[in-house]
Amino acid sequence: MHTWRWSDRFVWAAAWGAGISLCVIAAAILLYMGYRGIQYLRPELIFSRPQASIDQAGSGGFLDPLLGTMLLTVIGIAIAAPLAICCALWIVEYGRPRWLTRVVESSIEIVAGTPDILIAVFGLAVFQLHFLAFASSTTNGLATGTSFLTAGAMMSLIALPPLFIATRDGLLGVPAHMREAAFALGKTRIATIRRVLLPSVRSNVATGVTLGVSRIIADTAIVIVMLGDALRITPEGGVPGLNVLRGAGSSLTSYIYDNSPAGEGLAPQKAYAAAVLLLLFVLVLNLAVERFSRGSLARTGAITAVEGIV
Amino acid sequence: MLSRLLNPWTDHRAERTLGAVSLLVCLCVLFMIAFVAVRAWPTFEHNGLSWLGPGGSLKVQFETMLNAPTHTPASAYHLRAWPIIYGTLLITSLAVLLALPLAVLCAIFIVELAPVRLRRTMIRVVRLLASVPSVIWGLLGILVLVPFVGNHLITSSERTSLEGTAQLTGEGLAVAVVLLTLMISPIMIALICDALGAVPGAWREGAAALGVNRLRAIRAVTLRAVRPAIVAATVLATARALGEAIMISMVSGSNFFAPRPSDGVAFLFEPMRTLASTIVDFREGLGGAPALNSTLYACALLLLFSVCVLSVAAYLVKLPLRKYQARG
Numbered sequence: 234m235h236t237w238r239w240s241d242r243f244v245w246a247a248a249w250g251a252g253i254s255l256c257v258i259a260a261a262i263l264l265y266m267g268y269r270g271i272q273y274l275r276p277e278l279i280f281s282r283p284q285a286s287i288d289q290a291g292s293g294g295f296l297d298p299l300l301g302t303m304l305l306t307v308i309g310i311a312i313a314a315p316l317a318i319c320c321a322l323w324i325v326e327y328g329r330p331r332w333l334t335r336v337v338e339s340s341i342e343i344v345a346g347t348p349d350i351l352i353a354v355f356g357l358a359v360f361q362l363h364f365l366a367f368a369s370s371t372t373n374g375l376a377t378g379t380s381f382l383t384a385g386a387m388m389s390l391i392a393l394p395p396l397f398i399a400t401r402d403g404l405l406g407v408p409a410h411m412r413e414a415a416f417a418l419g420k421t422r423i424a425t426i427r428r429v430l431l432p433s434v435r436s437n438v439a440t441g442v443t444l445g446v447s448r449i450i451a452d453t454a455i456v457i458v459m460l461g462d463a464l465r466i467t468p469e470g471g472v473p474g475l476n477v478l479r480g481a482g483s484s485l486t487s488y489i490y491d492n493s494p495a496g497e498g499l500a501p502q503k504a505y506a507a508a509v510l511l512l513l514f515v516l517v518l519n520l521a522v523e524r525f526s527r528g529s530l531a532r533t534g535a536i537t538a539v540e541g542i543v
Numbered sequence: 544m545l546s547r548l549l550n551p552w553t554d555h556r557a558e559r560t561l562g563a564v565s566l567l568v569c570l571c572v573l574f575m576i577a578f579v580a581v582r583a584w585p586t587f588e589h590n591g592l593s594w595l596g597p598g599g600s601l602k603v604q605f606e607t608m609l610n611a612p613t614h615t616p617a618s619a620y621h622l623r624a625w626p627i628i629y630g631t632l633l634i635t636s637l638a639v640l641l642a643l644p645l646a647v648l649c650a651i652f653i654v655e656l657a658p659v660r661l662r663r664t665m666i667r668v669v670r671l672l673a674s675v676p677s678v679i680w681g682l683l684g685i686l687v688l689v690p691f692v693g694n695h696l697i698t699s700s701e702r703t704s705l706e707g708t709a710q711l712t713g714e715g716l717a718v719a720v721v722l723l724t725l726m727i728s729p730i731m732i733a734l735i736c737d738a739l740g741a742v743p744g745a746w747r748e749g750a751a752a753l754g755v756n757r758l759r760a761i762r763a764v765t766l767r768a769v770r771p772a773i774v775a776a777t778v779l780a781t782a783r784a785l786g787e788a789i790m791i792s793m794v795s796g797s798n799f800f801a802p803r804p805s806d807g808v809a810f811l812f813e814p815m816r817t818l819a820s821t822i823v824d825f826r827e828g829l830g831g832a833p834a835l836n837s838t839l840y841a842c843a844l845l846l847l848f849s850v851c852v853l854s855v856a857a858y859l860v861k862l863p864l865r866k867y868q869a870r871g
Binding site: 236237241244245247248249250251252255256258259262263265266315316319320322323324327329333334336337340341342343344346347348349350351352354355357358359361377378390393421422423424426427447450451452453454457458486489490493494495501504505508511512515516518519522523 | 554565575644645649651668672676682683782787792793826830843847850851
């Protein structure tokens with residue numbers, strides 16, 4: 234290195250500096266949030282319901298936001314997964330006509346690039362339309378467009394691209410001889426898909442679902458626009474089950490937003506506690522993605538594939 | 544009929560069904576674009592393209608829209624949105640300019656310089672930073688960075704120099720740009736890393752055989768080979784930065800103020816709004832007063848339009864990359 238020019242040494246030092254500082258920033262965030270978690274996160278917060286209160290001691294926990302996050306995740310994935318898998322299967326296995334597959338693929342790319350706030354305002358207005366009003370809660374007989382069902386439906390849009398891309402890349406990675414062997418045994422295309430292809434891309438679908446879940450639990454804009462400002466889960470209507478889906482509520486992200494100085498409630502301790510819990514979920518999902526995609530990661534080594542970035 | 548029930552999935556029917564589902568997804572997306580455009584139409588109808596231009600106080604214009612009577616008069620639609628467009632452009636370009644060298648250096652470090660163990664840690668770090676929710680960035684910003692900036696970095700002379708126009712609390716351009724940089728650089732790092740990894744090893748060996756040192760080889764051969772990937776990563780990161788709403792609405796001060804570079808250092812601390820954060824701040828007005836509603840949808844449409852333009856640009860930039868068989 235002593236023969237290097239100064240400009241080379243400078244770039245070398247800058248690259249090391251950038252890399253190390255990125256590590257330091259990540260470590261600082263984790264340590265700081267861990268410290269706040271030890272300070273404020275208590276088990277009783279997770280199991281008690283939130284209450285309207287002026288000071289932080291009486292405002293309860295975040296059981297309802299936690300359940301809200303889970304409900305949104307389940308609805309979002311339940312809608313997105315079949316759609317994404319069907320799209321991927323059609324594009325990779327059938328792919329006729331060719332121009333139409335291009336159109337479908339680029340429309341999914343558009344969704345991937347669409348800001349979540351735009352999806353939120355779109356969803357709010359769409360579910361105020363008359364023929365979709367059954368899904369949302371109402372005030373004075375008018376559909377507001379806000380409910381778990383409508384927010385979950387929009388969540389499925391942000392979970393769709395990573396799921397689609399993971400499944401498509403998995404299908405493209407299946408060696409051609411597996412299909413040929415199935416055809417040689419007299420299986421139809423759809424039978425090949427069901428018996429051979431879907432089982433072999435199981436880990437890719439799992440990666441996609443995990444990426445979708447981490448998108449959904451991290452999303453704030455859709456929740457604060459489309460779920461109302463209710464502290465607790467407030468059922469709407471008389472049918473059990475459906476009333477919760479049609480009701481308003483909150484999620485962990487909207488709970489953090491509302492309790493931070495940016496929202497109305499000035500309860501930074503509660504916001505920190507919920508943020509630590511959310512960060513823990515994100516970490517666990519990250520580890521899960523790494524586990525599911527171990528095989529494919531060793532093959533390609535691509536970071537973007539694991540992050541679900543288009 | 545019976546055979547249909549016994550064996551419901553013939554090949555032909557499966558193809559039709561899967562195709563129909565795919566078309567449904569595609570139509571949903573097209574419907575979304577059309578729907579937002581229709582909702583945004585009234586404000587563009589009243590203002591024309593001068594909607595994008597400067598003029599008047601946005602604060603007054605928004606208040607007029609909020610308080611407009613049920614039969615909205617045409618005058619209530621009057622809007623010149625330049626301050627928030629300027630805010631969006633300013634914050635996005637600053638964040639991308641900061642993130643670009645950081646991302647390129649980090650990617651070089653991860654792929655070319657770091658020891659194997661550190662490389663694995665770095666990849667985990669990048670993945671972690673990419674998946675931190677924006678509300679957590681916002682929370683850290685508003686509870687940690689904003690008080691720090693407000694108490695230690697803003698001098699009292701800067702405060703008094705802006706008295707009457709804007710309050711300097713620490714919420715503003717600087718904090719938002721720093722957080723946005725941290726949010727978008729992991730995406731860029733990941734994309735550039737993948738491209739660097741795809742550069743054929745023989746190219747590096749060729750450079751080494753010519754007696755060039757490692758860093759020269761990186762600069763002259765590897766970086767040059769991944770230039771299209773760097774541009775594509777920048778474009779994608781720009782799209783992310785444009786659409787970021789929650790974090791910016793939390794830390795940018797939520798004020799219709801356009802930061803003025805002529806204010807010197809105070810420029811960095813001035814509050815602002817972007818297109819996306821305006822929608823978050825006025826979300827209560829969605830579905831309410833028609834003029835405000837239409838304006839918010841116009842903001843959304845403008846965002847969608849720029850994101851689409853950017854993704855087309857990214858596609859065009861990626862084309863020459865495919866020719867050289869390098870992935871990105």
